[in-house]
Amino acid sequence: MNVIAFVTQKGGSGKTTLCVNLAVAAEAAGARCLILDMDPQASAEAWYHDREAASPKLVKLGAGELEGAIAAARRQGFSHVFIDTPGRDEPSVAAAIRISDFCLVPCRPTPADMKATPATIATIKRLAKPAAFILSQTPPRGFRIKEAEIGLAVLGPVAPITVVSRSVFQDAQGAGLGVHEFEPGGKAAQEISELWAWLTKKMEKMTDGAQKNIA
Numbered sequence: 191m192n193v194i195a196f197v198t199q200k201g202g203s204g205k206t207t208l209c210v211n212l213a214v215a216a217e218a219a220g221a222r223c224l225i226l227d228m229d230p231q232a233s234a235e236a237w238y239h240d241r242e243a244a245s246p247k248l249v250k251l252g253a254g255e256l257e258g259a260i261a262a263a264r265r266q267g268f269s270h271v272f273i274d275t276p277g278r279d280e281p282s283v284a285a286a287i288r289i290s291d292f293c294l295v296p297c298r299p300t301p302a303d304m305k306a307t308p309a310t311i312a313t314i315k316r317l318a319k320p321a322a323f324i325l326s327q328t329p330p331r332g333f334r335i336k337e338a339e340i341g342l343a344v345l346g347p348v349a350p351i352t353v354v355s356r357s358v359f360q361d362a363q364g365a366g367l368g369v370h371e372f373e374p375g376g377k378a379a380q381e382i383s384e385l386w387a388w389l390t391k392k393m394e395k396m397t398d399g400a401q402k403n404i405a
C-alpha cells in the first residue's frame with residue numbers, strides 16, 4: 191500500500207484539488223484509493239458529501255487517529271491512501287508527512303506560494319521523506335512556469351507535469367466529481383492522468399529500490 195501526503199503550508203495552492211482528482215483517476219485506473227481528510231476546513235469531505243459514486247472512499251480524521259486509519263486501510267486492502275492536509279503548520283501535517291511514503295507539494299507559480307514552500311520542505315527533509323513539487327494553477331504556457339521550475343528545483347525535485355488553471359477543476363469540485371467524470375477526455379483530465387502515471391512509476395521505482403535494499 192502506498193501512502194501519499196499532499197502538503198504545503200500555503201492555503202489555496204491545490205492540495206485538495208489534486209488529492210481528490212488523483213484519487214478519482216487512480217480508481218478509474220484500477221487502484222483502490224482511500225482519502226484521509228485531515229483539514230479542519232474539510233473541503234475534501236464537502237466534495238465527498240456532494241458525491242454519488244461510492245468510490246473513492248473518504249474518512250475525516252485528526253492527527254491522533256492517523257496511525258489507526260492507515261493500519262485499517264492496509265487490512266481492508268486499499269492500494270493507495272491519499273492524505274489531504276491543512277494549509278497551516280499543524281501537528282497533523284507533520285504526522286501526515288511522517289506516515290507517508292511520498293509527499294506531493296503543490297505550488298502556484300506566484301511569489302507568495304514560492305516563499306511559503308521552504309517551511310514545508312524543511313519538515314519533509316527533517317523526516318527524510320521523498321517528495322516532489324507539482325506546479326499547480328499555472329498559465330497554459332509561458333516564462334512563469336519555467337521560472338518557477340528553476341526556483342523550486344533549488345529546494346527539491348519538481349514533477350515533470352504542470353496542472354494548468356482551468357475552471358473545470360472548480361466546476362467538478364462543486365459537483366462532487368473529478369475532472370475525469372466532469373469532462374472526460376478534457377485537458378484537465380489528461381494532465382491528472384499524466385500526473386497519476388508519473389506518480390505510479392515513481393512509487394514502483396521506490397518499492398523496487400526498497401526491495402533491492404532488503405535483498
Ligand SMILES: Nc1ncnc2c1ncn2[C@@H]1O[C@H](COP(=O)(O)OP(=O)(O)O)[C@@H](O)[C@H]1O
Pocket residue numbers: 200201202203204205206207208233277326327328353354355356357358359360363
Ligand atoms: N488547476 C486548477 N484550476 C483552477 N482552479 C483550481 C485549480 N486547482 C485548484 N483550484 C481552485 O483553487 C482553490 C484552492 O484549491 P484547493 O485545492 O482547495 O487548495 P488547498 O487545498 O491547497 O487549500 C479552489 O477553489 C480550487 O477549486
Ligand SMILES: [Mg+2]
Pocket residue numbers: 205206207229233234274275
Ligand atoms: Mg485543502
